[in-house]
Amino acid sequence: MSALWQLIWPRKLWRQLLVVASGVIVAAVCTMAVDSTHRITETARQEGRVWAQNLALSVADNVAADLAHRDVHGLHQRLSDLASLQGVLRIDLADRDGQILHTYVHGDSGRVLITDRSQERMQPSLGEAQTDENGTVEATAPVGGAQAWLRVRFDSRVNTKHLDALRDQAVIWMVIGGIVVIALMAIFTSQALQPLHRVVMFARRLPGQFGLQMAANSGGSAEVDELVDALNEASAAMVRQLDATRAAEARTAAVINAAPDALLGLDDQARITLVNHAVTSVFGCTEEQIIGQPVSRLLPSLTAEKIEEATLAGLFMRASGSHLARLDIDASRNDGTPFPAEVSISRVETDAGTRYAAVVRDLTEQRMTMGMMELYNRALECATNGIVISDMSLPGQPVFYANPAFTRITGYQPWEVIGKKCGLLQGTDQDQPEIDVMRQAIATQSSATVVLRNYRKDGTLFFNELALAPVRSADDTVRHYVGILNDVSERERSRLALAERNARLNAVFDLSPDGYAVFDSDGVLVFGNRALRKITGWDVERVASGMTLREFDLLFGALCDPTKPCEPLSTLNANAQGAGSFDTDELIEMVLPERRTVTRLARLNIDGRGESILYFRDVTREMEVDRMKSEFLTTAAHELRTPMVSVFGFTELLLNRPVPEARRRDVLETIHRQASLLINMVNELLDLARIEARQGKDMRREPHTVAELVDRSIDGLMVQGDARKVEVQVSHGAQPLLIDLDKTIQALTNVLSNAYKYSPAGGSITLCTLDGELHGAPAVGIEVADSGIGMTPEQLARVFERFYRADPSGNIPGTGLGMSVVKEIVELQGGAVRLHSAFGSGTRVTLWLPCVAQAQPAPQLLEHGG
Template identity: 25%
Template structure:
């Protein structure tokens, strides 16, 4: 090939190159030749350019600074020089360039050859990257990038936030797989999700238990996005980490509080019911279910008035509307005793306190209900007991006063008697007065005895001695009658600590009742057995007669004060007997009335007392 044609061809290629090529005189710095790329970018003709030097198109440079720059080329200390600067177009606009400069010769004269790259685009990309990098660095979300093309996908980048969240520095993280954040806590459902998603090349979001460098748990709300290259192959994974620890802790605490509140509601003794503004029941606790006998399902969504009897049932809606309209409180914040109605229809007294809860849009009313049936009952019993105490005191006073009156009657009778020895009718009348007076005295004594406090004086004695003494005291009732006391006892040595005087009264009352109730021939049987109970060893005494026995009402009421079947009697005998036995820590009850053979079926009383 012709060498000159080759040179021409080469020159043509340089001329056509999109890179800008400038040749300028080494001495004058004036441009000698500029290719098309350079001319077009600057917007100047070669004639215009031949009047200029490189300094003229570099707005930031002076002849001196340019000379200083190219000095190493001039003195041969450097072969090429690369530097960035700006070029100014003819129209005044600038563009960034990278200049490659070397000293050569042109037409045998020393000249500089500059190859120029327009770096506007390249710098723009770099600039964009820098901005994005800054953004990634400054966001609050932890960002981590793994290289999917390397074995075990090591981390190649993490931002500040990631360092802050995990406590690890970048250098400690780079090169490791992200899973090191789980430490030993590997058994997490979310890991499977991640694995599956990574396989499918999809984005995924999971909540992971991760651990900081200091070992502290943090809840990592992790979003993993794959980055694919132009061929669709995943090259990187970008992870965005959000530390949800605070929020989750708050949620756990809230749920804890709710659980605790629920537990309180569930275990409260009081019934707790909430209703809305229209009186519709929204909730009720187990105590409310028990109290009213309805299940939750039966009440929720129903009007609360179903738990009230008439007329409240009909009036409740009106109450509520009145309150909502006028704000006049009848019960809210006050509490009062009202009547409730169970599912069974039974009405019961209850203490109700209502409080109002204002929510954003609406309001709720919470009712706390206490069933005071038992309390009322106890109160009535207390009132009854107080009344009895008062009655007892009045009785003691009455007995005392009546003794003085009885004494006067006695004196009057006896004085009169001294003056009517001969007059049989008067003597009879005086005897009658005296008998009536005696009878009145006896009744007063019995009532007084029941009302007076029991002060027991215990002594060790055998019960056989006590009932035999009581039996002797009934002598006057047995005169002229056929009466037998049958003792069926293992031994006479039935030792026991009792108040002999009081306990004798128990037997006497039992014997007297038997003697009145039975017709001749009367048999009264006492049998004694030893019993062993968890509470200790006891004597069990059975006192049984051969009368007609007790009917159902008598069996039930025989120990009630003032209950009597005798024509003459205060009805206190058995009540007193019970009081005395119980004061000894024993019990007295009505027995079945049957003895082994089934022959007898009179009244039977059982006394049990500690040995």
């Protein structure tokens, strides 16, 4: 169709103008001819209807008289003449009912044919004449007052013949005028288009000569000059655009070559026609190596068919008319190494055919990064510790991530905490110092680890070791905080139990009278209790802190008796390395800070770990008790043996030999005296044992005055063979004392008895009272002084030992238990015994007893073993 149109429609402008002008003229002539024909036809028909109607009325008037006179001949003659008129086709005369009586037909030869009594009927009617499609006009008229009807048929075309002739003349003249106009137009157009031909030649030269200019005054019309100006401007603009295009192409090429992704241009056979510099870094080949090669060399899974199918099935870009497809496939480097790639392919239709552009992105690092991110996510999901991340940039610092372990620990599902603060785990238990530590860490954008009391969703308490750490962005701002939750309830319970146990052990160690020293695996002293300080006299924190076992041996060895040195433990520990733990047991004599005997037990290299524990126990008292026990047994055996031998000997004498009556009495008096001595000794031993065992619990302490105590003690004193009296000087007789009167009388009596016994040569014995204080409280001292043999300092130091006697000769009677009983009775009542003696000058013994007002709490203290 387009080829036919090209054949019909001329290519040159002047011919196109002539064709258009000819078409316009032909259309005008045809339009005028059709319109005039239509108008002529309508005019003829209208005139025919008027003429036929008038003719019918005129004929009816003419034949009315003939019809009234029944002049048939005149009627025929008249109607025949009328029917022969030009254009009249037929005249019908009918009666009043429409039955045609006579018909007058105008024949082709011009003659009128008359027919009578036709079977045809007509419809009488009064009105305008009617015209059919053939131009025949039919008109009816009444004759003689509707006695008969007349119908006339007239051919209206007879009126159009002269009009058709006029029309034909007008058309001929219009055609002639149109030909003249076309000829003139052809001449004008040819002259007017001459400058345009020069413009065309100029335009044809422009593609090869950008910037070429043409003179505007070409001798043509103003429009041609405007066209020339426009072409000149276009030429200059093309130069500018060409420069801009070249610069843009240079920039585009720079951008394309700077792109990290490989860009491939492909033809319709999927051969590579264009690449950028990135193909070298992505595929490891040069541009020259792959230009013209099929793209399957770099992208093995892509063929021309696959590319066509993928792009047509992809996204259609209506604005550019291109198809776009995106594929994830495996690419191949120049050495054959496969790697994952994302390929974006666009398909465009050009004048040269279908072309493709492919962008290849190496996904190796991205896949590795995504793999690492997926690994990180899985690690977070699989972590046994709860992990939450808070957004610090939002108000309230809400949680936006919680892993499954958080749900397992707290019972809260992630959607129940996301958007909320982690403070919901504290509930109402907000008074925790650790919360302030967290707030301070967040305020300073630092890390912190605290142990909080948290509550699960069901309200149960658990201990949460929360580690907070800021997550810093590239600009070093903290937008997120990560919190790691660790349920340390068991550890905290163990820690609290261990702390409680350590507290108890520390209390035990601190209250223990035995010393402990602990050395760690490096052999450094890490613990020493109070008893160790007391035994050694060291300030452990100052002197022994950081002390090694060897240094400990040196310092402790300096405290021991040089004649009995202790064995260094560091040497034993060094020799036993690798042999497991072992124990030592040693009795050590110390001279500093005071003389004492110490038992040292050491467990060295515990379980082979190098740790050591030293145990020190002051056994000075035990050793002294053992010594005293031995002496006591020896003395008691001796003291009991002497009177028993006397009793046994005299009794055996009375049994085996007759003894005179006078002599018998002396023997019996001796036996009685020795038995009394034995009884007194046993009683004193029993009193002393009972006092020590009961610790004063059987004492009945009541208020008694000093005068009552002194009077009853002196009244009960009876020394056989000694007439001396005690000189009494009591100035505190009315002072009440809270004492067990019987026990206190026994103690004071023992002191008075010793004053008599140890001053055999005579001399005064005095008793007086003194004012003083005891433990910061008022006290009364009852002092007994004699002028006897006195004691040396060594004897004075042992005066309270059991069975010790200042006179070992045995000339002074006694058991050696009296002063021990005195000391026990007085001290159990909160008092004290003081002795002052000089050898050969006598002795002063003072019994200090607290006054009753200050002694009131004593019974309760004594009841508790005080």
